[in-house]
Amino acid sequence: MLKPVAECMIVDSTALPEQVVRDVVRSAFASAGQRCSALRVLYVQQDIAERVIGLIKGAMAELQVGDPRLHQTDVGPVIDKVARDKLQTHIQALKNQATQVAQAPLAAACEHGDFVAPTAFEIASITQLTQEHFGPxxxxxxxxxxxxxxVIAQINQTGFGLTLGVHSRNEGTYRHIERRARVGNCYINRDQVGAVVGVQPFGGQGLSGTGPKAGGPHYLLRFTQACDRSQAQRQSKAQTKTQAYSASAQDANQDLHQELNQCPDNQGKEM
Structure with missing residues (x-):
């Protein structure tokens, strides 16, 4: 069964925990988690899991949720009440099915508005998720x-593949993941949101793909039609020759009429 959850990040034991946490928090909670490329599932190698999860707890405790017009705000509201209610329902369900890692505090002002507290849960498997929850x-x-x-196979089996984050200082490991993961954009040792227009072409694979990436070198081809250039040249030459022959024949015909009309025996006769 396909699970529409594919925005994942894989962190191995060679990764730098502080860098990982910085990129995880931005990828998961920037724009209140309402980006198509936002991080949904974080895979952490168990050798460094305690360290990374502990840092995530600390970073989330510092998040400021509130009015996005204020400079101190890190996370604003979700798009509307319907979205907020769906996310709150999922959070409540996970409190009975998973282990809550952390939840950012909400200020009193957040009672008025569609705010959702950024929340992290530890789950046993990605298969626990039956749909994407578009929020923090x-x-x-x-x-x-x-x-x-x-892990790579589980991600691929979702059928969706827009973005994937990888944190590893082992070149062999991150190249191994990049070659096998069926995703459009694979980000290595950085966050996975905010592809730079004109620099990083953006697009997905599988059920997340629509063809060539927007902004990529092959994007223009979407607006063209294939044409055999040699065949087109042959057709053009043949057409030119035909036009030249027709013009020559027409000129010869006109010259013949003029000569016949100038002949004394044919003057006064209809040709």
Whole structure:
């Protein structure tokens, strides 16, 4: 069964925890988690999971939720009440089905507006998620080093593949993941939101894809039609020759009429 949750990040034991947490918090909670590329599921190798999760707790405790017009605000409201209610329902369900890692505090002013507290849960598997929850909710899954290929397979089996984040200082590991993950954009050792227009072409694969990436070198081809240039040149030459022959024949015909009309025996006769 396809699960429409594919915006994941894989963190192995060689990653720098502080850098990971910075990029996780931005990827999961910037724009209140309402970006198509926002992080939904964080896979952390169990060797460093406690350290990373502890730092995530601390970072989330510092998040300021409130009016996005204020400079001190880190996370604003979600788009409307319907979205807020759906997200709150999912949070309440996970409180009975998973382990809550952290939840950012909400100021009293957030009672008026469609605010959702950024929340992180630890779950057993991505298969617990049956749909994407478009908001500031992070799901964390631990994995063993020898389960990496299984993790990649689980992500691929969702059928969706827009973005994937990878944190590793081992070039062999992140290249192994990049080659096997069926996603449009794979970000290595950085956050996975905010592709720079004109620099980083953006688009997905599978059910997240619509063809060539917008902004990429092949994007213009979407607006063109394939044409055999050699065939077109042959057709053009043939047409030119035909036009030249027709013009020559017409000129010869006109010259013949003029000569016949000038002949004394044919003067006064209809041709």
């Amino acid at each position: 909710i992070l799901h964390i899954v631990r994995y063993a080093a020898d389960e990496l290929d299984s």
